[in-house]
Amino acid sequence: MKEIKDDLVQLIRLALAEQTDDVRLFVARLVRKYRDGDPELVEQINLYLKSKPTRKSTALRKTTIASKETVLPRDDESRLSLLKVFKDKPDDVHPLLSTELEDTLGQLIQERKQVAKLASLGLDPTRSAIFVGKPGVGKTLTSRWLAAQLNLPLYVLDLTAVMSSLLGRSGSNIRAALDFAKSSPCILLLDEIDSIAKRRSDDSDIGELKRLVTVILQELDEWPAEGLLLAATNHPELIDPALWRRFDLKVEFELPDRKSIKEAIQHFSGQDYALLSRWADVLAFAFEGESFSDIERAIQRFRRALALGTDSDADMVEDFIKTRAINLDRQKKIEFSVLLAKQTRFSQHAISDITGVSRDTIRKHLKDDKPTEGD
Ligand SMILES: Nc1ncnc2c1ncn2[C@@H]1O[C@H](COP(=O)(O)OP(=O)(O)O)[C@@H](O)[C@H]1O
Numbered sequence: 124m125k126e127i128k129d130d131l132v133q134l135i136r137l138a139l140a141e142q143t144d145d146v147r148l149f150v151a152r153l154v155r156k157y158r159d160g161d162p163e164l165v166e167q168i169n170l171y172l173k174s175k176p177t178r179k180s181t182a183l184r185k186t187t188i189a190s191k192e193t194v195l196p197r198d199d200e201s202r203l204s205l206l207k208v209f210k211d212k213p214d215d216v217h218p219l220l221s222t223e224l225e226d227t228l229g230q231l232i233q234e235r236k237q238v239a240k241l242a243s244l245g246l247d248p249t250r251s252a253i254f255v256g257k258p259g260v261g262k263t264l265t266s267r268w269l270a271a272q273l274n275l276p277l278y279v280l281d282l283t284a285v286m287s288s289l290l291g292r293s294g295s296n297i298r299a300a301l302d303f304a305k306s307s308p309c310i311l312l313l314d315e316i317d318s319i320a321k322r323r324s325d326d327s328d329i330g331e332l333k334r335l336v337t338v339i340l341q342e343l344d345e346w347p348a349e350g351l352l353l354a355a356t357n358h359p360e361l362i363d364p365a366l367w368r369r370f371d372l373k374v375e376f377e378l379p380d381r382k383s384i385k386e387a388i389q390h391f392s393g394q395d396y397a398l399l400s401r402w403a404d405v406l407a408f409a410f411e412g413e414s415f416s417d418i419e420r421a422i423q424r425f426r427r428a429l430a431l432g433t434d435s436d437a438d439m440v441e442d443f444i445k446t447r448a449i450n451l452d453r454q455k456k457i458e459f460s461v462l463l464a465k466q467t468r469f470s471q472h473a474i475s476d477i478t479g480v481s482r483d484t485i486r487k488h489l490k491d492d493k494p495t496e497g498d
Pocket residue numbers: 217218219220256257258259260261262263264265355415416417419
């Protein structure tokens with residue numbers, strides 16, 4: 124009884140303050156709370172929630188008159204499309220995934236493909252997930268891949284772009300995008316979701332930001348099971364804890380390890396791998412700590428140079444690893460020198476030039492180093 128009283132008071136408070144967004148959020152919470160205990164009550168509440176759809180922004184109303192199917196919501200002022208659309212075929216996108224990621228995402232896909240089976244057991248598929256990881260590790264690419272595997276379009280809402288528009292309109296922009304995405308089965312990716320939080324620290328309009336978070340919280344609670352709501356961030360520590368908790372699944376995207384880097388080199392080299400493969404170990408060492416997208420960019424540059432015949436592969440690799448070796452610590456520089464001495468035809472003089480380690484030191488470590496296979 125005490126709990127019901129508290130809920131009632133809270134509801135009255137929100138309703139009288141005309142905080143419709145918060146009322147909806149609160150009611151959605153009640154639905155979850157009473158789902159098992161009082162299904163009839165929940166059904167009734169759900170009817171009300173559905174009969175009074177989320178307030179549409181003027182931006183959306185204007186744009187949807189023509190055709191809801193094709194017209195994407197835009198920010199009125201900038202006229203930039205708020206949502207980027209990807210309709211990839213299953214074979215179009217190939218993210219490199221760790222086995223762990225493959226397992227997690229594999230289950231996500233299977234849940235979708237076997238919704239009926241889950242439903243027969245009273246289970247919902249995963250409705251929301253947040254991707255965490257440094258820039259360029261494949262969060263967006265993997266979202267595209269997921270959408271392609273599930274034969275759904277992917278809509279990406281870049282929250283940095285939304286937040287950089289006038290703050291007062293961010294709420295209606297986000298709502299327009301969310302409403303659009305909810306109107307047909309799709310995957311919606313809220314990219315750089317931390318930008319909402321980042322804005323909070325250097326802006327005075329806390330009220331509006333709170334409402335933005337509320338809008339998203341509410342959507343997370345109500346997101347239709349036919350769709351999938353994804354979010355991506357490289358700053359998980361900035362995410363509102365209430366928001367963080369709402370995601371059904373948290374997925375970590377790591378920087379590639381040595382083995383994945385070698386796969387990436389092969390993947391990005393295409394037919395030039397015939398030429399580049401002999402540098403794979405050396406490059407993998409040099410690429411440590413880099414993202415997939417950094418690796419891709421460097422390999423693309425090699426490939427262009429090879430295509431133009433401007434440089435030999437050895438010269439190219441030498442130039443490249445020289446710029447990378449500068450940033451290594453002393454121990455790594457020595458390790459790298461030993462690797463270069465064993466795996467390449469660079470002279471000790473050249474290696475010393477690349478890594479800055481003296482020839483004496485290289486020789487000493489080569490002697491200490493146990494011979495490996497093929498030596
Ligand atoms: N895991 C990966 N496998 C293959 N390519 C990748 C991967 N991660 C990044 N890339 C490459 O880098 C580009 C940018 O990656 P993206 O998915 O936008 O990274 P994020 O969203 O994590 O910042 C991709 O379009 C792709 O070319």
